[in-house]
Amino acid sequence: MERNEIINKTDLSATISEFEIYAPLIASTAKAGQFIILRYGEAGERVPVTLVDWDADKGAITAIIQSVGKSTASFNAMKNGDKFDTVAGPLGAAVEMKKYGTVAVVGGGVGIAEVYPIARALKQAGNHIISVLGARSKDLLILEERMARLSDAFVIATDDGSHGLKGMVTDAIKSLVHQGEKIDAGFIIGPVPMMKFTAKLMKELGIKPFASLNPIMLDGTGMCGCCRVVVNGQTKFACVDGPMFEADNIDFDNLMLRTGEYKQEEKLALESCVKDHKCKIGLH
Numbered sequence: 318m319e320r321n322e323i324i325n326k327t328d329l330s331a332t333i334s335e336f337e338i339y340a341p342l343i344a345s346t347a348k349a350g351q352f353i354i355l356r357y358g359e360a361g362e363r364v365p366v367t368l369v370d371w372d373a374d375k376g377a378i379t380a381i382i383q384s385v386g387k388s389t390a391s392f393n394a395m396k397n398g399d400k401f402d403t404v405a406g407p408l409g410a411a412v413e414m415k416k417y418g419t420v421a422v423v424g425g426g427v428g429i430a431e432v433y434p435i436a437r438a439l440k441q442a443g444n445h446i447i448s449v450l451g452a453r454s455k456d457l458l459i460l461e462e463r464m465a466r467l468s469d470a471f472v473i474a475t476d477d478g479s480h481g482l483k484g485m486v487t488d489a490i491k492s493l494v495h496q497g498e499k500i501d502a503g504f505i506i507g508p509v510p511m512m513k514f515t516a517k518l519m520k521e522l523g524i525k526p527f528a529s530l531n532p533i534m535l536d537g538t539g540m541c542g543c544c545r546v547v548v549n550g551q552t553k554f555a556c557v558d559g560p561m562f563e564a565d566n567i568d569f570d571n572l573m574l575r576t577g578e579y580k581q582e583e584k585l586a587l588e589s590c591v592k593d594h595k596c597k598i599g600l601h
Contacts, residue, residue, distance in 0.1 A: 318339045318376075319339065319400060320339060320340060320341070320404075321338060321339065321340060321400045321401045321402070321403070321404045322338070322339045322398065322399070322400045323336055323337070323338055323339075323395060323396070323397055323398060323399050323400070323401075324337040324338065324339055324377055324397070325337040325397060326395065326396060326397055328393075329381065329459045329460075330456060330457060330459065331456075332383055332384045332385075332393070333381060333382070333383045333384075333393075333427060333457075333459060334381070334382055334384075334392075334393045335369075335379065335380075335381045335430075336379065336380050336381070336382065336392075336395075337377050337378070337379050338377065338378050338379075338380065338401065338404060339376055339377055340353075340376070340377070340378045340404045340406075341373075341376030341377075343368075343371070343378050343404065343406050343407055344371040344372055344373045344375070344376050344377055344378050345373045345376075346407055347368050347371040347378065347406070347407045348407065348411035348412075348438075349411060349412050349414070349434040349435045349437070349438035350409065350410065350411045350412030350434070350435055350529070350560070350561050351367075351368050351406065351407040351408060351409045351410075351411055352365050352366060352367045352368055352406060352407070352408050352409050352537075352560065353365070353366055353368055353378065353380065353404055353405060353406030353407065353408065354366070354403065354404075354405040354406065354408065354534075354537045355380070355382075355392065355401050355403065355404055356401065356402050356403035357388075357391055357392055357395065357401050357402055358391070358402060359402070361388065361391070361402060361403075362387075362388040363403070363405075363534075363535060363536075363537070364382075364388050364389060364392070365408075365531075365534045365537060365556075366380045366381075366382055367380070367381075367430065367431040367434075367529075368380065368406065368407060368434065369381050369430050369431070369433055369434060370433075370434060378404075378406075381427060381430035381459065381460075383426075383427040405537065406537075408537045408538070408556060409537075409555075409556060409557070409559060409560050410557065410558065410559060410560075410561070412435050412438065412504070412527075412561050414438050414439060414441075414442045415442060416442055416443045416444055417439075417444055417501045417502040417525070418444065418445065418499075418501035418502070419444070419445040419447065419498070419499060419500050419501050419502075420439050420444045420445065420446055420447065420500070420501065420502050420503065420504065421447045421448075421449055421490060421493070421500045421502075421503040421504070421519075421524065422435060422436040422439065422446060422447070422448050422449070422503075422504050423449045423450075423451070423486050423490070423503060423504065423505045423506070423507070423515055424448075424449075424450050424451070424464075424506055424507060425450075425451045425452070425486060425506070425507025425508055425511040425512075426451070426452055426453075426457060426507055426508060427459065428506035428507030428508070428511075428529075429450050429452075429458070429459050429460050429464065429506075429507075430459060430460060431506040431529060432448075432504060432505075432506045432529075433460055433463060433464060435504050435506075435561075436448060436464065436467055436468070436504075437467055439504070440467050445469050446467060446468045446469050446470075447468065447469065447470040447471075447472070447493065447498065447500065448464045448465070448467075448468040448470070448471050448472070449472045449473075449474065449486050449489045449490060449493075450464060450471075450472070450473050450474070450481075450486075451473070451474045451475070451476075451485060451486035451489070451507070451511065452475055452476070453475065453476045453477065454475055454476065454477045454479045454480075455475055455479040455480035456479075458473065458475070458480060461473070470493075470498075472489045472492075472493065473489075474486050474488060474489045485511070485514075486507075486511065486515055487514055487515055487518050490503075490515070490518060490519070490522070491518070491522075494522055500519075500522070500524045501524065501525065502524065502525040502526075502527065503515070503516075503519045503524050503525070503526045503527065504527045504528075504529075504561070505519075505526060505527065505528045505529070505564065506528070506529045509531070509569060509572055509573050509576060510569075510573070512528045512530075512564070512569065513567075513569035513570075513573075515528075516528055516564035516565070516567065516569075519564075520564075520565055525563070525565075526563070526564035526565065527561055527562065527563055527564055528561070528562060528564035528567060529559070529560045529561045529562075530546050530555045530559055530560050530561075530562060530567070530572060531555070531560065531576065532544045532545070532546055532555050532572060532575050532576055533575060533576065534555065534556055536556075537556045538556065538557065539554045539556055539557035539558075542554070544556045545575075546559070546562070546567070546568070546571070546572055546575075547567070547568035547571050547572075548562050548563070548566060548567050548568070549563075549565075549566040550566070
């Protein structure tokens with residue numbers, strides 16, 4: 318087995334794949350909330366990806382990737398035995414683990430994969446775990462069984478009502494509180510608008526919210542400044558100060574502007590890649 322080699326790849330949906338990668342040094346030191354940076358190809362883009370799982374004995378780490386642009390689509394076209402050119406990490410600050418009491422872990426879309434190791438570590442720290450998972454539809458839900466196994470309570474919300482509660486994760490949280498559930502803290506990972514409104518609701522309900530931020534990122538070490546975010550009026554770097562922050566005073570509007578800066582370019586790059594076959598999408 319060679320370093321950075323894909324041990325096993327599993328497609329979780331049409332656009333989401335799970336990778337088990339041989340990276341023994343990372344596997345031996347990883348903690349919940351940290352991430353890695355992947356690169357494939359000599360001119361490949363550096364892409365930050367959350368660490369979902371790790372096994373020090375096996376020397377393996379797990380990442381889940383959604384195809385949203387040229388680079389991630391190229392990743393998801395890889396197969397068992399292929400190697401990433403770069404697997405750097407673990408990066409970022411680990412989430413502080415302590416006993417809060419009852420904790421709501423809220424995952425939206427592929428954010429479910431990112432909240433999974435945090436939920437597991439919080440459970441090991443003695444917390445009562447309520448998992449709230451959201452997606453546009455049932456076929457976009459991932460890790461449902463794994464999340465259910467570690468949860469003391471488990472709620473699913475889909476926009477179209479194809480599975481669980483019809484509505485948003487905020488509707489599910491309101492329902493839990495109205496049923497008498499006392500929640501002490503919440504950890505939220507998902508699309509920025511979802512995190513913004515979930516954090517706002519939690520603050521109104523007296524729940525301490527935390528959110529994992531996903532700005533544009535380049536070097537992952539705090540030197541380039543690309544991943545700057547505004548928290549409590551101060552500039553922070555998500556790659557070294559986070560990615561998890563207390564969500565009470567995150568400037569989510571600023572974050573949305575920054576994450577949307579290159580959406581059009583990303584769309585055009587993906588379309589060109591598929592049209593001209595300049596990447597490895599579909600060639601394996």
